[in-house]
Amino acid sequence: MEQLFSEGIKKTPSSFIREILKTTAQEDVISFAGGLPNPISFPINELKESTNRIITTFESKVFQYGTTEGYEPLREYIADRYKAKHGLKFEKDDILITTGSQQALDLLGKVLINKGDAVAIEKPGYLGAIQSCSLYQPSFKEITLTQEGLNTDELESVLQNNKVKFLYTVPNFQNPTGITYSRENRAKIREIIADHDTFLVEDDPYGDLRFEGEDLSYIGGDFLPQSILLGSISKIITPGFRLGWICTKNRELMNYLVIAKQAADLHSNIFAQYIIYDYLSHNDLNQHITKIKALYKEQSSAMKEAIQQYFPKEVSCTSPQGGMFMWATLPKGQSSLDLFQRASQKKVVFVPGDPFYTNQTNAPTLRLNYTNSNPDTITEGIKRIASVM
Amino acid sequence: MEQLFSEGIKKTPSSFIREILKTTAQEDVISFAGGLPNPISFPINELKESTNRIITTFESKVFQYGTTEGYEPLREYIADRYKAKHGLKFEKDDILITTGSQQALDLLGKVLINKGDAVAIEKPGYLGAIQSCSLYQPSFKEITLTQEGLNTDELESVLQNNKVKFLYTVPNFQNPTGITYSRENRAKIREIIADHDTFLVEDDPYGDLRFEGEDLSYIGGDFLPQSILLGSISKIITPGFRLGWICTKNRELMNYLVIAKQAADLHSNIFAQYIIYDYLSHNDLNQHITKIKALYKEQSSAMKEAIQQYFPKEVSCTSPQGGMFMWATLPKGQSSLDLFQRASQKKVVFVPGDPFYTNQTNAPTLRLNYTNSNPDTITEGIKRIASVM
Numbered sequence: 159m160e161q162l163f164s165e166g167i168k169k170t171p172s173s174f175i176r177e178i179l180k181t182t183a184q185e186d187v188i189s190f191a192g193g194l195p196n197p198i199s200f201p202i203n204e205l206k207e208s209t210n211r212i213i214t215t216f217e218s219k220v221f222q223y224g225t226t227e228g229y230e231p232l233r234e235y236i237a238d239r240y241k242a243k244h245g246l247k248f249e250k251d252d253i254l255i256t257t258g259s260q261q262a263l264d265l266l267g268k269v270l271i272n273k274g275d276a277v278a279i280e281k282p283g284y285l286g287a288i289q290s291c292s293l294y295q296p297s298f299k300e301i302t303l304t305q306e307g308l309n310t311d312e313l314e315s316v317l318q319n320n321k322v323k324f325l326y327t328v329p330n331f332q333n334p335t336g337i338t339y340s341r342e343n344r345a346k347i348r349e350i351i352a353d354h355d356t357f358l359v360e361d362d363p364y365g366d367l368r369f370e371g372e373d374l375s376y377i378g379g380d381f382l383p384q385s386i387l388l389g390s391i392s393k394i395i396t397p398g399f400r401l402g403w404i405c406t407k408n409r410e411l412m413n414y415l416v417i418a419k420q421a422a423d424l425h426s427n428i429f430a431q432y433i434i435y436d437y438l439s440h441n442d443l444n445q446h447i448t449k450i451k452a453l454y455k456e457q458s459s460a461m462k463e464a465i466q467q468y469f470p471k472e473v474s475c476t477s478p479q480g481g482m483f484m485w486a487t488l489p490k491g492q493s494s495l496d497l498f499q500r501a502s503q504k505k506v507v508f509v510p511g512d513p514f515y516t517n518q519t520n521a522p523t524l525r526l527n528y529t530n531s532n533p534d535t536i537t538e539g540i541k542r543i544a545s546v547m
Numbered sequence: 548m549e550q551l552f553s554e555g556i557k558k559t560p561s562s563f564i565r566e567i568l569k570t571t572a573q574e575d576v577i578s579f580a581g582g583l584p585n586p587i588s589f590p591i592n593e594l595k596e597s598t599n600r601i602i603t604t605f606e607s608k609v610f611q612y613g614t615t616e617g618y619e620p621l622r623e624y625i626a627d628r629y630k631a632k633h634g635l636k637f638e639k640d641d642i643l644i645t646t647g648s649q650q651a652l653d654l655l656g657k658v659l660i661n662k663g664d665a666v667a668i669e670k671p672g673y674l675g676a677i678q679s680c681s682l683y684q685p686s687f688k689e690i691t692l693t694q695e696g697l698n699t700d701e702l703e704s705v706l707q708n709n710k711v712k713f714l715y716t717v718p719n720f721q722n723p724t725g726i727t728y729s730r731e732n733r734a735k736i737r738e739i740i741a742d743h744d745t746f747l748v749e750d751d752p753y754g755d756l757r758f759e760g761e762d763l764s765y766i767g768g769d770f771l772p773q774s775i776l777l778g779s780i781s782k783i784i785t786p787g788f789r790l791g792w793i794c795t796k797n798r799e800l801m802n803y804l805v806i807a808k809q810a811a812d813l814h815s816n817i818f819a820q821y822i823i824y825d826y827l828s829h830n831d832l833n834q835h836i837t838k839i840k841a842l843y844k845e846q847s848s849a850m851k852e853a854i855q856q857y858f859p860k861e862v863s864c865t866s867p868q869g870g871m872f873m874w875a876t877l878p879k880g881q882s883s884l885d886l887f888q889r890a891s892q893k894k895v896v897f898v899p900g901d902p903f904y905t906n907q908t909n910a911p912t913l914r915l916n917y918t919n920s921n922p923d924t925i926t927e928g929i930k931r932i933a934s935v936m
Contacts, residue, residue, distance in 0.1 A: 159744060159773065159799070162712055164683075167658045167803045170810060197607035205610070206602045213595045218586035221594070221785040257646050257789075257812040264811045268682055269556045273662070290810040293657055294553075323551055355548060384548065396610040398817040400646075410548070414556045421559060421679040422653045423646040427816045428787040 165273075170292040173285065174513040188539035190508040193333065193482055194530040196457075199450045200396055201441065208436035216432060224428035226420045228255025228403070232435040236389065236403055239443075244373075246380040246387075248405050254415055257426045259363055259390040259402030261419075263290040266324065266359060266386070266404075268418040269411065271296045276320035280308065282485075282514035282523065284333045284361070287326050296323070298516035303332065305476075307339030310346045317354045324357035324386070329377055331364040331481020334514045334525035338479055344377045352382055357411070361388040363402075366447050368480035369455035380407055391434060393482070394447055399430040454482070460533035461526065464540035470547055482529045488522040488547075495520060500546035506539045554662075559681040562674065563902045577928035579897040582722065582871055583919040585846075588839045589785050590830065597825035605821060613817035615809045617644025617792070621824040625778065625792055628832075633762075635769040635776075637794050643804055646815045648752055648779040648791030650808075652679040655713065655748060655775070655793075657807040658800065660685045665709035669697065671874075671903035671912065673722045673750065676715050685712070687905035692721065694865075696728030699735045706743045713746035713775070718766055719754040720870020723903045723914035727868055733766045741771055746800070752779040752791075755836050757869035758844035769796055780823060782871070783836055788819040843871070849922035850915065853929035859936055871918045877911040877936075884909060889935035895928045 212220050227233065233250040240246040256262045263286065271277065271294035279287065281300035288298070299316045302309040307329070316322060327347075329339040339347070351358045358378045365373075378385030390402035406412055419425070461484060465475050472489040488494060494510040501507065511523030528536055601609050616622065622639040629635040645651045652675065660666065660683035668676065670689035677687070688705045691698040696718070705711060716736075718728040728736070740747045747767040754762075767774030779791035795801055808814070850873060854864050861878040877883060883899040890896065900912030917925055 159746075159797070162659060162744065162746060163799075163803055164657065164659055164661050164664075166661075167807060170806055172802075172806045173809055192612070194612055197611055200607050200610040202602065202606060202610065206599065209598050209602075210595065213591065213598075217591060218589050221589040221591065221787045222586055223581070223583055223781075223786045257815075260810075261812040268553065270551060270553055272553050272555075275553075286810075286813075289806075293807065293810055355551065357548075357551060392612075396818075397612045398610045400812055400814070400816045408548070410552070413561075414552055417559055417561045417678075418556060418682065420562055421649075421675070421682055422811070423650040423789055424675075425789070426646075427789045427819055429785075429819065430816055 166293040166295050169295055171289055171513065173289060174509060186505055188506040188531060188535055188542065190506070190526040190528065190531070190539060192530065193527055195393055195397060196453055196529050199453060201437065201446055204437055204441050205396065205433060208433045208440065212432040212436050220429045220432045222428070224425045224431070226416055226425045228253070228426065229428060229431035229435060232431050235435060235438050240405070244376065244379065246376070248380055248407070252405050252407050252412065254404045254412065254419060255426050255431060256402045256404055256419065257423055258392060258400040259361060259388045260286055260290065261422065262388045262402055262404045263287050265415050265418045265422065267291050267294040269414045270323045270357065276322045278313070278316050278322050278325040279516065280327060280332065282334055282511060283326065283516070284328055285513040287361070288513070288516055300516055303335060303337060305337060307337070307343030308347055310343065310350060313347065314350050317350065317356060322354070322356045324359050325351065326359045326361065327377065328361045330362055331367065331478050331483070334483055334509070335485040336476045336478030336481055336483045338374070339377070341374050344374060347377050348382070351378065351384065357384045357386055358382060359386045359388065363388070363390045363393050364481035366394050367451055367454060367482070369451040369458070370479040380405070383408055386411070394443070394450065395434065395437065399427065399434065401426060401430055401434060451480070454529055457528045457531065457533060457536060458484070460536045461528040461540060464537045468541050468544035470544070473547065482527055484526045484528065486524050486526060490522060492522050493520040494522060494524040497524065497543070497546065501543050504542040504546055506542040508543070555682040555684050558684060560678055560902065562678060563898060575894055577895040577920060577924055577931065579895070579915040579917065579920070579928060581919065582916055584782055584786060585842055585918050588842060590826065590835055593826055593830050594785065594822060597822045597829065601821040601825050609818045609821045611817070613814045613820070615805055615814045617642070617815060618817060618820035618824060621820050624824060624827050629794070633765065633768065635765070637769055637796070641794050641796050641801065643793045643801065643808060644815050644820060645791045645793055645808065646812055647781060647789040648750060648777045649675055649679065650811065651777045651791055651793045652676050654804050654807045654811065656680050656683040658803045659712045659746065665711045667702070667705050667711050667714040668905065669716060669721065671723055671900060672715065672905070673717055674902040676750070677902070677905055689905060692724060692726060694726060696726070696732030697736055699732065699739060702736065703739055706739065706745060711743070711745045713748050714740065715748045715750065716766065717750045719751055720756065720867050720872070723872055723898070724874035725865045725867030725870055725872045727763070728766070730763050733763060736766050737771070740767065740773065746773045746775055747771060748775045748777065750777040752777070752782050753870035755783050756840055756843060756871070758840040758847070759868040769794070772797055775800070783832070783839065784823065784826065788816065788823065790815060790819055790823060840869070843918055846917045846920065846922060846925060847873070849925045850917040850929060853926040857930050857933035862936065871916055873915045873917065875913050875915060877913070879911060881911050882909040883911060883913040886913065886932070886935065890932050893931040893935055895931040897932070
């Protein structure tokens, strides 16, 4: 029956992380692999209170079918928060609730990509975006990521020589590198994008988790007609609920996204949407986020220090101001897949660089997550990796 | 920016039901339009108890990322239930939890359809399946549905003359018609499918809701290599949680589905999966379903009686033995869209037939839902429709 399967699925990479997570399931393995929030950061009691309150208050309503766009008060809350924090003028009708921001990527693929269309993405880029786009068989155009952000000469050239459907970016504490685009880099990208007929996707799951430096304004935010902003509760409240959102002021795009969303799963879990809105109305989210940031700052410092102390000097490493990841580069010619094999024998794992490129094997790079281990475990894990470098 | 949108999304119909549901939001409109369960059937207190119990027992685990395949004990429960009720030999590894069974349809589209591929579907067929497949631009082959099930001559001819990727069926209390395929019809379809290199999708969200007659065995169930069975908690526990599943013993298909699922939303809400498994372990689901069936039997009887009393004799109507819908056919030449306009002025709505065909306009047919209104309201609604026929 082999010939019954679609071209798209045959071209879609299975996730390396899935395989790694199986290794990690052994309790004595130290994992820097996944992108898991520290479970001690979940507001368990508050979510329990909210759950009981919404069932008592709304009864059967929280168990019935909901609207495709999402629970209105939650969409309004999200719009208001962007206004308060970033001065953006989104309204509830500009917001579509998605089943995690992973679904937002799938919906964008559905709505924008014909087979062979050009899609621009950071190099290295988020593997989940590469995976979800791959199903729609685009031609990926990789734009090199520097310490400052995107290489804008490359971006300009890619946009001039191709009909690019959208540029996918993670401007804050990028996945996998932890890099944040500078103010100047954002301004330059904004200028370039405004001149082209292409969408700009700003995926921002980590933006709230800045533990150093100052917030920078979005590249497109709400003010380019092609701006698409993605957000999520996964890293600041709970990932298990699978709730994210797409914001755009582009009406035509939003109408198509709503149709695609309906075809995909009718709507996201409405019970979870009620709980989260209730949680947000009865608790101070910023105060909660302050606690998470303190936690991750401590954990990232432990990782930075251990790296400085134990890794050979030829291994370079990014130094993120927030988010969940660091990115290490081995000396040229070394493969992080080989390192991975040796490290996993020492019971420590990470994600080798390969799945973060659309077209590269045996990359010398690797992603290290610091959010799901305590400082002592982090130090021990880095020591173990260093011992096989 | 019009030219940035994909061919697939431009060919995907927006749902007529969405538009109708907006009309229905007015409180004094009687709606036979949606496919909403009666909210009095939701086990609210039991779900509340389960929620509190799982938070107390598992703490942060129910809020963390989960595995793509779904919560293992829930998958095992589903396999065991198929064994107990139908003698099927599914195991947990044959089951993938999806974000409602709507997502199962989207994943099948992703994994099986290349642009232009033939997909066979009942005529009339479930509009959500038409919608989700449309994105992948298949060539639909409609197979006429009779009172007995599929027209097997048409099926045979379609399979012989086309490379059909899959046949989509709803053999129990079909949506939109309420028809159940007969034992003989199932046997004949099984025989035909076994001879062809094509998948068979049996979508069964209503199978548990039989209020008359006897359960019939599945067409493919677990015993054809191309069998795919879809299920859901939406109609027997709660639709708001968006939990359904795909069962198949075809390993290659399952591997591809898991990759597609991961690209689509990583995994379905894990908190909801824990709640449902806890609910199922602490309550008697069959006893709960018995109550729903009694309720829907009463409501369907009220609709049948009202139709017999008030509709003109030239209007024919199906007489379902379970599920949620009846299907009426107006005399030739009459359009149910016209009837819809007149009926909505009398504050009663239904779904006109058009969206249930891949290629027909001004159909003389309409779908009537009886599960979300009490008997008196049903009688009043049917009277109002009759008054404008």
